[in-house]
Amino acid sequence: MISTQSILPKHYYDLLTFEQELSRVFEQNWIFVGFKEHLSKNNDFITITIGNTPVVVQNFNGQISALLNICSHRKATLQRDVRGNRPLRCPYHCWSYKSDGVLAGVPQNRTDFGLDEAAKKHLALKQFTVDICGELIFVRVAARGPSLIEFLGPYFSILQRVSTDFTEQVQEGSFLWNTNWKIACETVLEVYHVAGVHPETFANFAKAECEIENFNGHTTGNTPLQDATHKWWAGARKHLKTNQHSDFKEYNHFFIYPNLAIGLTNGSLMSLQTYDPIDPTHTKLNYQLKMISKPNDRVISEAVKTAINLNFTQFNHTILEEDRVIAESCQKNMPHCNVPGLLGKCEDRIRHFHNAWRLDLNELLEGL
Known part of the structure; x- marks a missing residue:
C-alpha cells in the first residue's frame, strides 16, 4: 500500500494533546x-x-x-x-x-x-x-535548542531572500476558524483537494500537481500555474511596473514547521499566513499579502494599483473561505471517528508535518 496513516482523530480535539502541543511544539520551536x-x-x-x-x-x-x-x-x-x-x-x-x-x-x-x-x-x-x-x-x-539557521536549514536562505524581495504591503488581516490548528495547516499542504474545494477558483489558477521537497518538517510544494494565470500576472506586472522574481515563477509554497506558510504567485505576490492555536478546536489565521518590491523610479496610477490589488485580495479571501468551510466540516466530524485517515503520496507534505509533530511529542501520547 502506498498510502500512510494520518494521526488519530482524537488528537484534533483532545485537551491533553493540545496542552502538550503548546509546550512541546510551540514553546520548543x-x-x-x-x-x-x-x-x-x-x-x-x-x-x-x-x-x-x-x-x-x-x-x-x-x-x-x-x-x-x-x-x-x-x-x-x-x-x-x-x-x-x-x-x-x-x-x-x-x-x-x-x-x-x-x-x-x-x-x-x-x-x-x-x-x-x-x-x-x-x-x-x-x-x-x-x-x-x-x-x-x-x-x-525554550532556553535551549538549535539556532535559527540550524532550525531552518536550507530554508534560511529562501526566507531571507523572499522576505527582502517582497515588501510592498497590500493587505493584512485575520480570521477565526472553528477548527484545530493542525487541520488549518493541512489545508495548504496539498493540492489533492483543489478539484473538490476550489473547482471555480484555485483549479482555474494552478494545475493539480506538486513537486515536493522537505527538511525536518519544513516543506516546499512547487505547483505549475495555468497559462491564463501566467498571462494575467504578466499584464498586472506591466500595469504595476514591477519585475517578476527571477527564481520563483509558478506557485511556490513553503511551509515552516509548525505554523508558518508562505506562498509566492508567479514571482509577483507573496502570501504569508500563520495558524495560531487558541484552544483544541479554534485557530486564529493571520495573513499578510505583499507584492514584489517596485523599482523606486517607477510611478504608477493609484487607481490602477487599487483595482489590481482588489482582484487578488478578493481571490485570497475566497480561497481562505473555501478552505475554512471544509476544515470546519472535518473538525466537526473528528469526535465521531476513532480510525486514522489515509494520506496518499500526493499528501506527502502532510506526512512530513505529522512526522515532525510526532517527534516533538516524543510518542508520549497514547496512540500516536
Missing part, C-alpha cells in the same frame, strides 16, 4: 512573530502568545529583545496591543523595564519598596531568544 518593519523605531513592539507564554518583542534604541509580557510587580500585562509604540512600562503602576528585562524604574521605590540593584535584577522579566532571517523575526521560548 522557533516561531515567526512579525516583520522587521514593525520594529523599525525605538519603542516599537509586537505581542504574541507562544504556547502558554505571553511574549513582547520590542525595539530598545535599536536592540530587539523578546521578554515575558507580564509585570513582575502585580502581574499586569505590560503591552496590551498586538502592535504599537510605547516604552515597556506597566500600565497598572508604571514599573518600567530595560532591554534585558531588568527593572529600570519603580515609582516610590525609596519610600515604599526599597529595592536595590540586586533586587531589581532578581525581578527581571524572563528573556527569550530572538533572531532575524531577512525581514522576518523569530522567537524561541
Whole structure:
C-alpha cells in the first residue's frame, strides 16, 4: 500500500494533546512573530502568545529583545496591543523595564519598596531568544535548542531572500476558524483537494500537481500555474511596473514547521499566513499579502494599483473561505471517528508535518 496513516482523530480535539502541543511544539520551536518593519523605531513592539507564554518583542534604541509580557510587580500585562509604540512600562503602576528585562524604574521605590540593584535584577522579566532571517523575526521560548539557521536549514536562505524581495504591503488581516490548528495547516499542504474545494477558483489558477521537497518538517510544494494565470500576472506586472522574481515563477509554497506558510504567485505576490492555536478546536489565521518590491523610479496610477490589488485580495479571501468551510466540516466530524485517515503520496507534505509533530511529542501520547 502506498498510502500512510494520518494521526488519530482524537488528537484534533483532545485537551491533553493540545496542552502538550503548546509546550512541546510551540514553546520548543522557533516561531515567526512579525516583520522587521514593525520594529523599525525605538519603542516599537509586537505581542504574541507562544504556547502558554505571553511574549513582547520590542525595539530598545535599536536592540530587539523578546521578554515575558507580564509585570513582575502585580502581574499586569505590560503591552496590551498586538502592535504599537510605547516604552515597556506597566500600565497598572508604571514599573518600567530595560532591554534585558531588568527593572529600570519603580515609582516610590525609596519610600515604599526599597529595592536595590540586586533586587531589581532578581525581578527581571524572563528573556527569550530572538533572531532575524531577512525581514522576518523569530522567537524561541525554550532556553535551549538549535539556532535559527540550524532550525531552518536550507530554508534560511529562501526566507531571507523572499522576505527582502517582497515588501510592498497590500493587505493584512485575520480570521477565526472553528477548527484545530493542525487541520488549518493541512489545508495548504496539498493540492489533492483543489478539484473538490476550489473547482471555480484555485483549479482555474494552478494545475493539480506538486513537486515536493522537505527538511525536518519544513516543506516546499512547487505547483505549475495555468497559462491564463501566467498571462494575467504578466499584464498586472506591466500595469504595476514591477519585475517578476527571477527564481520563483509558478506557485511556490513553503511551509515552516509548525505554523508558518508562505506562498509566492508567479514571482509577483507573496502570501504569508500563520495558524495560531487558541484552544483544541479554534485557530486564529493571520495573513499578510505583499507584492514584489517596485523599482523606486517607477510611478504608477493609484487607481490602477487599487483595482489590481482588489482582484487578488478578493481571490485570497475566497480561497481562505473555501478552505475554512471544509476544515470546519472535518473538525466537526473528528469526535465521531476513532480510525486514522489515509494520506496518499500526493499528501506527502502532510506526512512530513505529522512526522515532525510526532517527534516533538516524543510518542508520549497514547496512540500516536
